Structure formats: structure tokens, C-alpha cells
Amino acid sequence: GAVVSQHPSWVICKSGTSVKIECRSLDFQATTMFWYRQFPKQSLMLMATSNEGSKATYEQGVEKDKFLINHASLTLSTLTVTSAHPEDSSFYICSAPGDRGVSYEQYFGPGTRLTVT
Amino acid sequence: SQKIEQNSEALNIQEGKTATLTCNYTNYSPAYLQWYRQDPGRGPVFLLLIRENEKEKRKERLKVTFDTTLKQSLFHITASQPADSATYLCALVYSSASKIIFGSGTRLSIRP
Numbered sequence: 001g002a003v004v005s006q007h008p009s010w011v012i013c014k015s016g017t018s019v020k021i022e023c024r025s026l027d028f029q030a031t032t033m034f035w036y037r038q039f040p041k042q043s044l045m046l047m048a049t050s051n052e053g054s055k056a057t058y059e060q061g062v063e064k065d066k067f068l069i070n071h072a073s074l075t076l077s078t079l080t081v082t083s084a085h086p087e088d089s090s091f092y093i094c095s096a097p098g099d100r101g102v103s104y105e106q107y108f109g110p111g112t113r114l115t116v117t
Numbered sequence: 118s119q120k121i122e123q124n125s126e127a128l129n130i131q132e133g134k135t136a137t138l139t140c141n142y143t144n145y146s147p148a149y150l151q152w153y154r155q156d157p158g159r160g161p162v163f164l165l166l167i168r169e170n171e172k173e174k175r176k177e178r179l180k181v182t183f184d185t186t187l188k189q190s191l192f193h194i195t196a197s198q199p200a201d202s203a204t205y206l207c208a209l210v211y212s213s214a215s216k217i218i219f220g221s222g223t224r225l226s227i228r229p
Contacts, residue, residue, distance in 0.1 A: 004160075034216070043206060043221040044161070093160045105151065106217060108160030 002028045004096055006109035013084055013116055020080045021112045023050075023094030029074035030096035034106070035067075038091040050077040050094075084116040119144050121220040123207060129226045132199060138192040138223045140207035146185040147209035152192050155204045155222065164205075165192075197227045 003026040013019050023033055031052045036044040048069055049057040056069035068080040081088055091113055095106040120143045130136050140150070146169050153161035167174045167183045167190070174181045180193040194201050207220040 006160075044219045046216060046218070049216060091158075095160070105163035105166060106153075106161075108153075108162070111158065111160050113158070 002026075002096070002098060002107045004094065004107045004109040006092075006094060006112050008112060009110060010113040011115070013114070015085055015116055016083055018080055018082045019084055019114060020078055021092055021094075021114075023077045023079070023096075023109050025075045025096050025107075028096075028098075030077075031074060032097060033071060033077040034095045035069065035077070035079050036093045036095070038093060038111075044093060047079075052077075081114065084114070086116045089114055089116045119209070119211075119218055121207065121209060121218060123205075123220040123223045125223045126221070127224045127226070129228065130197060132197060132227050132229050134197055136194040136197045136201065136225055136227070138205050138207075138225065140190040140192065140220055142188050142209060145211065146188065148212040149210040150181075150183055150190050151208040151210065151217070152179075152181055152190075153206045153208060153219075155206060157204075161206055194225075199227045199229055201225065202227050 005024045007022045033050040035047045037047050038044050046059050047062045050069045050071040052071045052074055058064045066082055071077040091111050093111040095108045098105050122141045124139050151166045152164045154164055155161040165176055165181045167181050178195045182191045204222045204224045206222045208217045210217050
């Protein structure tokens with residue numbers, strides 16, 4: 001099956017710094033990737049849709065200047081949390097749709113645990 | 118806005134029994150309804166997909182039903198095992214929106 005990786009798997013940073021999270025599709029191409037945030041014991045909240053070669057589409061309430069998304073190739077999307085604050089501490093997960101399109105199964109990365117001190 | 122409710126935050130059953138999880142939604146029926154499994158600290162893993170014109174779908178010990186009249190999907194695990202313990206998420210896909218909306222999940226525990 002298709003594999004999606006994320007790097008790093010966990011990161012601790014100081015308040016005010018920026019953190020970049022990478023999402024890679026290892027054995028398939030993904031023109032679209034999705035970024036989610038998950039707080040403890042809560043469900044996945046879609047933050048934005050990353051589109052290869054064009055601007056990301058952000059969900060309502062998500063600050064695009066704070067969560068910068070770049071989808072520069074068919075296998076890589078990055079999420080940069082700028083000027084991170086403790087309230088940004090969360091589990092960030094990316095996904096990419098299978099080759100039959102977005103309506104079918106999503107392949108999820110293992111997630112990145114961000115802790116802002 | 119669309120709401121999805123998985124009406125059991127946690128479910129605890131005896132090994133060997135059938136686990137039944139519920140997913141209810143409001144407003145419009147989705148084109149597809151999916152079920153995922155998520156283990157602690159990991160990303161979700163796809164299990165099953167059912168289309169709005171399908172009533173039931175099976176895969177090994179898993180069975181999913183979809184009732185667009187009741188706006189409900191049921192997810193069954195037969196002959197449950199402790200290894201089935203995880204959080205199960207239902208997700209709705211609306212073909213017009215091309216994105217997935219997740220429910221809050223049900224944490225299933227199977228005791229030996």
C-alpha cells in the first residue's frame with residue numbers, strides 16, 4: 001500500500017520560533033495533500049488543503065500567515081508553524097488521497113508531535 | 118454546518134463479542150462514508166468505505182452499514198480481540214467539497 005512519511009516525528013521548540021514539518025508520499029505522487037491538527041482525545045481538524053504548484057486552501061479560522069504551506073513537488077508538502085506559541089502544541093498529521101482520487105481512502109502520515117515551551 | 122456524532126466516546130466490551138459503533142450525521146448525506154482506525158500517537162489507517170447507494174459492506178470481521186434515511190452508519194467488529202482496541206473514526210466525503218470531515222471517534226477497549 002501507499003506510504004506517507006512525516007518528519008520530524010516529534011519536536012520541541014521555544015515560543016516565538018518557527019518549525020517546519022515535512023510530509024512525503026514515498027511511493028506515489030500526490031497533487032493534493034491535507035494537513036490536520038489533533039488535540040488530545042479529540043478528532044482530526046482539517047487545517048488546509050495543499051495543492052502542488054498552487055496556493056493552499058485554508059479552512060475557516062486557520063491563519064494562513066501563521067501556518068505556511070508549500071507543496072513544491074508531487075511528493076512533498078511542508079507545513080511551517082511560524083512564531084509558535086504554547087497553544088500551537090498539538091499533533092499534526094498529513095494525508096494524501098489514493099490514486100483513485102480524494103473521495104477514496106486517505107493515506108495518513110504517522111504524525112508530528114509539536115510541543116512549544 | 119455539517120455535524121458528525123459518534124455517540125460513544127468510549128466502548129468497553131468482552132473479547133469474542135461483537136462491537137458496534139455508531140456514526141450519525143446531520144444535513145446532507147455524503148457521497149462516501151469511511152471508517153478509520155487510529156492507535157495512540159499514530160495517524161489513522163483506512164478500514165472501509167461505503168457509498169451512499171450501498172447498504173452494507175464487509176471485510177473479514179468488519180461490517181459497515183449505511184442508512185441515508187436515518188443518517189447513520191454502523192460499524193461492527195465480530196469476534197472482537199484485544200488487538201482491536203483502538204479509536205475508530207468515521208469520516209464523511211462530499212463529492213462537491215472534495216475533503217473529508219471526521220467524527221470525534223470512539224475509543225474501543227476489548228478486555229480478555
